[in-house]
Amino acid sequence: AQSVTQLDSHVSVSEGTPVLLRCNYSSSYSPSLFWYVQHPNKGLQLLLKYTSAATLVKGINGFEAEFKKSETSFHLTKPSAHMSDAAEYFCVVPLTGTASKLTFGTGTRLQVTL
Amino acid sequence: DGGITQSPKYLFRKEGQNVTLSCEQNLNHDAMYWYRQDPGQGLRLIYYSQIVNDFQKGDIAEGYSVSREKKESFPLTVTSAQKNPTAFYLCASSISFSGTPYSPLHFGNGTRLTVT
Numbered sequence: 001a002q003s004v005t006q007l008d009s010h011v012s013v014s015e016g017t018p019v020l021l022r023c024n025y026s027s028s029y030s031p032s033l034f035w036y037v038q039h040p041n042k043g044l045q046l047l048l049k050y051t052s053a054a055t056l057v058k059g060i061n062g063f064e065a066e067f068k069k070s071e072t073s074f075h076l077t078k079p080s081a082h083m084s085d086a087a088e089y090f091c092v093v094p095l096t097g098t099a100s101k102l103t104f105g106t107g108t109r110l111q112v113t114l
Numbered sequence: 115d116g117g118i119t120q121s122p123k124y125l126f127r128k129e130g131q132n133v134t135l136s137c138e139q140n141l142n143h144d145a146m147y148w149y150r151q152d153p154g155q156g157l158r159l160i161y162y163s164q165i166v167n168d169f170q171k172g173d174i175a176e177g178y179s180v181s182r183e184k185k186e187s188f189p190l191t192v193t194s195a196q197k198n199p200t201a202f203y204l205c206a207s208s209i210s211f212s213g214t215p216y217s218p219l220h221f222g223n224g225t226r227l228t229v230t
Contacts, residue, residue, distance in 0.1 A: 009154065034218075043118070043204055043221025044157075090156060101172075102219070104156035 002027045002093045004074075006105035014113050019063075019078040021108045023091030026072065033074045034092040034102075035065055044090065050074060061085070086112045116141045120205050120222035127199075127229050135190045135225045137205035144210045146188040147219065150174060151202040160203075163188055164210075192227065199229045 007022040025033060032051050036044040048059025055067045061084075065076045076089060091105040118139045127133045139146065145164050149157040159172030163182040177196025182188055188207075192199045203226075206219040 036219075041123075041224065041226070043206070043223050044219070045221070046218040049218070101159065101162065102157075104158075106154055106156045 002031050002095060003103060004033075004091045004093050004105040006089075006091050006108050008108050009106065010109045010111065012111040012113060013081045015083055016080050019076070019081045019085065019110065021076040021089050021091075021110065023074045023076065023105060024072050025074060025091075025093055027093070031093050033065075033067065035059065035063070035074075035076050036090045036092055036104075038088045038090065038107075040087070047076070047089070081110075081112045083112050083114075086110055118205055118207055118220055118222035120203075120225050122225060123223070125225055125227045127227070129229055130194045131229075132194060133192050133199075133227065133229075135192070135203055135205075135227070137188045137190065137222060139186050139188075139205075139207045139220075139222075141207055141220060142185070143207035143220070144185070145208045146182065147206040147208075148172075148178070148180065148188070148190045149204045149206065151204055151224075157204065160190065192229075199227060202226050 003026045005024045034049045035047040037047050038044045048057045050057045050067045058064045063078045088107045088109050090107050092102050095101045121136045147162045148160040151157050158174050160178050161180040163169040166185050169180050169182050179191045202224050204224045205222045208219050209217040
């Protein structure tokens with residue numbers, strides 16, 4: 001079965017420094033993968049998605065993620081953090097054969113300090 | 115603007131009472147979903163509906179019920195049988211369940227339910 005593991009429950013960075021949020025996946029084949037973002041007391045919004053077209057995926061708000069099959073990873077990065085990036089980020093994988101039935105990671109809370 | 119409306123934003127109930135959470139979408143999406151979010155646990159699927167008048171249990175359906183009488187509406191009832199109902203509940207929709215692969219989920223802003 002597909003699953004994802006988010007390696008950090010909490011990440012803190014200074015404004016203007018790079019962001020790295022780590023996600024490893026478990027799958028018997030190359031899955032589709034997504035990153036969603038949730039601001040406090042809000043719903044989730046799709047940041048980016050990997051669907052095997054290209055291993056480096058660009059998303060909204062300057063985020064990108066690289067699919068690395070050899071490392072079974074799909075880490076989320078951003079070159080320079082902004083205060084508005086403070087939120088919770090979820091790595092997500094669909095269940096086999098049901099693209100819309102998703103398995104969510106436990107989330108990484110990103111804190112951005114001045 | 116198209117979107118998903120969840121109401122109310124905050125809901126307080128006494129133990130033993132059923133409570134219904136509202137979810138309305140004007141995106142003309144076929145599929146709708148209910149998720150429960152607890153701190154440190156990510157989101158867990160309660161129920162989903164692929165089309166009007168049809169719905170299936172998700173991973174944690176016990177103590178919950180839903181209906182899908184209209185395309186735009188997917189209310190969730192938290193019954194007294196749900197042992198730990200206090201949580202943040204999120205409704206979502208997508209264009210279709212399986213006809214359009216990788217179509218993103220659109221989420222409402224959630225209802226925070228507190229049962230005492």
